[in-house]
Amino acid sequence: MSSIKAWQVQATSRFAEVGLLSPQTDARELLKFVLRLDDTALFLSSDREVSETQAAQLLALIDARAARIPLQHLLDEVEWGGVRLKSDGRALIPRPETEWLLHLALEALHGTVNPRVLDVGTGTGALALGIKFARSDAAVTATDISTEALALAQENATLNGLDVQFVQADLFRGISGSFDLIVSNPPYLPDTDQHSADPEVRHDPDLALYAGADGLSVARPLLAQVRAVLAQAGSTVGGVLLLELDPRNAPTLAAEARTLGAEAEVLPDLAGRERFVRVSWPTPALRT
Numbered sequence: 565m566s567s568i569k570a571w572q573v574q575a576t577s578r579f580a581e582v583g584l585l586s587p588q589t590d591a592r593e594l595l596k597f598v599l600r601l602d603d604t605a606l607f608l609s610s611d612r613e614v615s616e617t618q619a620a621q622l623l624a625l626i627d628a629r630a631a632r633i634p635l636q637h638l639l640d641e642v643e644w645g646g647v648r649l650k651s652d653g654r655a656l657i658p659r660p661e662t663e664w665l666l667h668l669a670l671e672a673l674h675g676t677v678n679p680r681v682l683d684v685g686t687g688t689g690a691l692a693l694g695i696k697f698a699r700s701d702a703a704v705t706a707t708d709i710s711t712e713a714l715a716l717a718q719e720n721a722t723l724n725g726l727d728v729q730f731v732q733a734d735l736f737r738g739i740s741g742s743f744d745l746i747v748s749n750p751p752y753l754p755d756t757d758q759h760s761a762d763p764e765v766r767h768d769p770d771l772a773l774y775a776g777a778d779g780l781s782v783a784r785p786l787l788a789q790v791r792a793v794l795a796q797a798g799s800t801v802g803g804v805l806l807l808e809l810d811p812r813n814a815p816t817l818a819a820e821a822r823t824l825g826a827e828a829e830v831l832p833d834l835a836g837r838e839r840f841v842r843v844s845w846p847t848p849a850l851r852t
């Protein structure tokens with residue numbers, strides 16, 4: 565038997581040895597998870613002994629994390645955008661930068677009533693559930709091409725008690741109705757990034773990450789098709805598309821949107837990188 569403090573030291577040094585970026589945080593999160601303690605209780609109980617059962621569980625989790633299984637896959641759930649999300653190999657681990665896309669989406673919905681929102685490529689359901697949590701009056705639909713991701717997103721909707729309609733679809737195929745706001749964090753990395761991906765990123769599905777030579781093989785057809793599903797006159801938002809992209813290709817997609825007659829603006833993430841594109845049409849979109 566060893567104390568919590570001893571486990572913390574041991575796990576941190578093991579994680580540092582294998583090159584984890586935040587060894588101390590990872591060690592603390594695993595201890596909190598196994599011992600069911602919050603930050604303060606963990607700190608105040610550092611001399612407490614860990615039971616044999618807890619020690620066995622900790623050993624297994626420390627081995628898994630040292631083997632570069634993502635922390636989010638080892639914990640029961642993660643907090644993201646105000647909701648709790650279970651995360652596993654079925655879908656992309658929701659990223660912190662996407663919380664800013666959620667913020668931009670909620671900003672776009674400000675002052676609206678009963679908006680209709682579509683999240684294309686929902687993964688764990690992060691954006692759709694974050695929007696529904698903040699805006700209970702919104703009718704939120706979420707799609708994904710992956711049935712596995714949709715199953716996880718549905719589990720997450722149940723976990724949070726939120727009512728979102730999930731539909732399996734390749735982009736907008738089979739989607740009926742029109743939407744005031746469409747959000748999407750599509751796969752956007754150039755295929756060549758696969759060679760340099762961190763070990764943890766290899767636990768995300770390739771389908772969620774890579775999109776052709778320039779990373780736009782999903783976003784480009786999405787942009788081409790979006791007008792047909794954006795709301796016409798009478799929309800409370802005016803028919804807006806908000807996309808998360810890679811700083812290497814967001815300006816390209818915005819320029820392509822302008823050639824289609826749209827207004828397009830590149831917006832920075834919190835680190836100042838050109839990550840988001842806001843697309844709207846100056847006149848109400850016509851159904852095609």
Ligand SMILES: C[S@@+](CC[C@H](N)C(=O)[O-])C[C@H]1O[C@@H](n2cnc3c(N)ncnc32)[C@H](O)[C@@H]1O
Nearest residue numbers: 658685686687708709710734735749750751772
């Ligand atoms: C980068 S992940 C984003 C997941 C989630 N929205 C998030 O922000 O955490 C992209 C998602 O798009 C889905 N996807 C890829 N191609 C698609 C397509 N053609 N139509 C619909 N979804 C697609 C993937 O399965 C994946 O779940």
